[in-house]
Amino acid sequence: MADAGSGASRTLESALARLSTALGHLEASVERRLDSDRSLNALHEDLQRLGEDRSQLAATLDRVEARAKGLEEANRDVSRRLVSAMESIRTVLDAHGG
Incomplete structure (x- = not known):
């Protein structure tokens, strides 16, 4: 019976x-997913x-163009x-012989 116990133990x-x-x-996969989610959140931010x-630059551009x-x-x-x-100066000069 020792063999049966030993086999069960090995199993x-x-x-x-x-x-x-x-x-x-599973832990590695969860960690990769969490890293991916953090990266995605950072990209959204x-x-x-x-x-x-872009909105601020567009407003500034509008002001500068105006x-x-x-x-x-x-x-x-x-x-x-x-x-x-x-033209006025030329007229005056011409009238006074300039």
Whole structure:
């Protein structure tokens, strides 16, 4: 009967070893999944921050474009006034023999 007990003991030890190996694989798989979830959450947070940055940049671009348009209009107005002033000066110079 010693052999039967010894065989059962080896079978039990083998089953425990397989169970331990399976648990190790399960723990590793769970850890990989948790790492993956953390990475995915980090990517979602990065994506949200990028969206916020994009919105801020778009608003800044709109303000800068509006300012540039205003400056272009002011530049055209100054240019017209300079042309008008130069024509007035030429008229005065021509009238006075300049």
